[in-house]
Amino acid sequence: MTDATCFIALTKNDGGGHCSKERVNFSAVEACLKQLTAGEPFPSKTLKMAYKSKSSNNPSFMAAMLRAQGLPTIPQARPVF
Numbered sequence: 001m002t003d004a005t006c007f008i009a010l011t012k013n014d015g016g017g018h019c020s021k022e023r024v025n026f027s028a029v030e031a032c033l034k035q036l037t038a039g040e041p042f043p044s045k046t047l048k049m050a051y052k053s054k055s056s057n058n059p060s061f062m063a064a065m066l067r068a069q070g071l072p073t074i075p076q077a078r079p080v081f
Contacts, residue, residue, distance in 0.1 A: 029062065
């Protein structure tokens with residue numbers, strides 16, 4: 001049996017702002033999230049290290065996408081900003 005690798009790519013957004021179509025290894029996203037306190041809100045910049053590209057919009061789009069998919073690692077809470 002071989003290990004499967006899961007990648008996430010944002011393909012478009014409904015509003016303004018450039019979104020990179022870079023494929024991100026989901027294990028890199030998980031590594032970013034593991035450093036957080038469970039159930040606590042966090043700034044989207046936490047996800048910055050998962051990306052190789054430097055677009056400042058990528059982490060915010062990723063956080064929104066994870067929340068929209070209902071992944072339990074993303075708390076529904078007030079904005080941190």
